[in-house]
Amino acid sequence: MKELSLNVLDITHNSITAGAKQIDLTLELTADRIVIRIRDDGCGMDEKMLASVTDPFTTTRTTRRVGMGIPLFKLAAEQSEGYLDIKSRKNEGTEVTAVFNKNHIDCPPLGDMAATVAMLMAAVPEDSDLNYRFETEKGGFSLGTAELREALGGDISLGEPEVQQWIAEHIREQEQSYTC
Amino acid sequence: MKSLEELKALREKMQKQMNVRDAGDDTVRILVGMATCGIAAGARPVMQAFLEEVNKRNLKNVIVQQTGCIGVCRLEPIAEVFVPGEEKVTYVKLKPDMIPRIINDHIVNRNIVSDYTIGAAE
Numbered sequence: 001m002k003e004l005s006l007n008v009l010d011i012t013h014n015s016i017t018a019g020a021k022q023i024d025l026t027l028e029l030t031a032d033r034i035v036i037r038i039r040d041d042g043c044g045m046d047e048k049m050l051a052s053v054t055d056p057f058t059t060t061r062t063t064r065r066v067g068m069g070i071p072l073f074k075l076a077a078e079q080s081e082g083y084l085d086i087k088s089r090k091n092e093g094t095e096v097t098a099v100f101n102k103n104h105i106d107c108p109p110l111g112d113m114a115a116t117v118a119m120l121m122a123a124v125p126e127d128s129d130l131n132y133r134f135e136t137e138k139g140g141f142s143l144g145t146a147e148l149r150e151a152l153g154g155d156i157s158l159g160e161p162e163v164q165q166w167i168a169e170h171i172r173e174q175e176q177s178y179t180c
Numbered sequence: 181m182k183s184l185e186e187l188k189a190l191r192e193k194m195q196k197q198m199n200v201r202d203a204g205d206d207t208v209r210i211l212v213g214m215a216t217c218g219i220a221a222g223a224r225p226v227m228q229a230f231l232e233e234v235n236k237r238n239l240k241n242v243i244v245q246q247t248g249c250i251g252v253c254r255l256e257p258i259a260e261v262f263v264p265g266e267e268k269v270t271y272v273k274l275k276p277d278m279i280p281r282i283i284n285d286h287i288v289n290r291n292i293v294s295d296y297t298i299g300a301a302e
Contacts, residue, residue: 001219001220006220006224007253009214009219009224010215010216013214013215013248013272017248028268067216068216068217068220069216072216072220089250115224115228116224119214119224119227119246120248122245123214123246128190147184148184148187149272151184151187151188151191152187152188152190152191153191153195156191156194157187157244159243159244160194160234161231161232161234161235161244162189162190163190163192163194164231165183165232165235166186166187166190169182170182175181
């Protein structure tokens with residue numbers, strides 16, 4: 001993975017697959033750290049699964065025996081002398097936290113979070129919500145599928161190309177106003 | 181600065197176009213593989229290129245969606261195109277600059293871009 005936002009796109013799909021009704025994605029930027037948190041109320045994992053989930057030879061899929069999503073995310077965090085932490089309870093949900101040292105030479109670039117969030121919002125089922133929260137030392141903002149669906153009414157999907165473009169541009173504008 | 185009010189205006193504009201889509205049953209579906217393998221190989225810019233091209237050409241009967249692992253990870257990024265009444269076409273090893281041609285030749289003019297298909301790659 002070339003950018004952290006690609007890992008986020010990949011890992012947040014796991015929350016959707018877990019049948020979560022509420023997914024909270026948080027990006028926190030400080031002077032020297034990037035903290036990414038993905039929390040869901042999906043099906044969760046039992047202790048045995050949780051213990052082996054960072055092993056690339058653990059996967060829930062049936063097409064092949066490897067699962068690289070979590071291992072790659074963990075590798076990216078550890079390369080920057082950060083860490084990955086996963087808390088999960090069966091039938092309650094999962095919380096993945098990844099911490100990166102922003103100034104470490106091996107820290108991957110954050111990349112296009114706006115594109116990632118827009119695509120995730122298109123991927124969450126109609127009866128589930130995803131909320132994105134962006135935080136910096138100067139302040140932050142939130143954007144959620146609930147408010148977007150309300151503004152669009154029931155008949156227009158968040159996956160429509162024009163809507164996708166609007167969401168990504170909106171997030172870019174907001175993020176820039178807090179990072180410049 | 182963008183506001184949700186702007187989104188409401190967009191909704192009204194789109195609702196008018198939706199009625200056009202509902203009238204016919206010729207909606208083309210494009211599925212882009214977005215599992216770990218696809219994403220690592222560059223599926224996100226490919227997906228963006230599909231969305232941009234559909235938007236630019238104002239195509240109203242095309243839906244672009246994400247899907248999981250299609251099964252041939254070494255050929256990612258992969259997209260499947262479903263035209264009603266026709267067999268599915270699988271495009272492989274996609275790059276954003278290949279997308280305008282797929283939209284123009286296949287989606288608009290209904291000529292499959294054979295060079296980009298899984299049949300040509302294998």
